[in-house]
Amino acid sequence: MSDRHLRPDEIELLLDGEEGFGVAPLRAHVWSCLACQGELEHARELMLALDTLPDFSPSAAFSDRVMRQVQVFEPWHAAASRTMADLVPTSRPARIAAGFGAAVTAGLATAGATWAVARADMGVLLASLGLERFREQVVAAGSDVMVTVLGQPGLETLRSSSPEVMAVAFGGFVAAAGMGVMGLRALATSSRTSR
Structure with a gap:
């Protein structure tokens, strides 16, 4: 231990009066090293000076002023769980009713999605029929406008x-x-x- 001086954390161990396996060599070094004795005495004086200072407490608005300047990051999952917690009813009967409603809604959505996947060919057929009907309506409306503007002979000439x-x-x-x-x-x- 005599080949080096004490580190600040080792001096702090001695100031705190710690006991243990590694403290005895530190005390032995302080008795034999004048530089470390001076550091320990200086640290002891500093501790006494700090202990005599009056205790200050910040004003009531101090934390508000500090927190206004701090950018608080809230993860999306924490925000979502907080929002969901606000939506949960507080009374037991209301929670049971809300849980039952959520279960029924989830069951119906699952059944509807299962039916839609099982009947995907029917969905494609209905969509194509709907698109064909829409196209027919657009063509008929366009023909009506053209008949109004050009007359029936003009529309026949345009078609040919x-x-x-x-x-x-x-x-x-x-x-x-x-x-x-x-x-x-x-x-x-x-x-x-x-x-």
């Missing part, structure tokens, strides 16, 4: 023409409709500003 002619006609219709909307908007704006 090539896809390029149909695309040009459709583009012209969209352009005319857009110009009509812009004209109505300009008219409405000008009538508001003239008041």
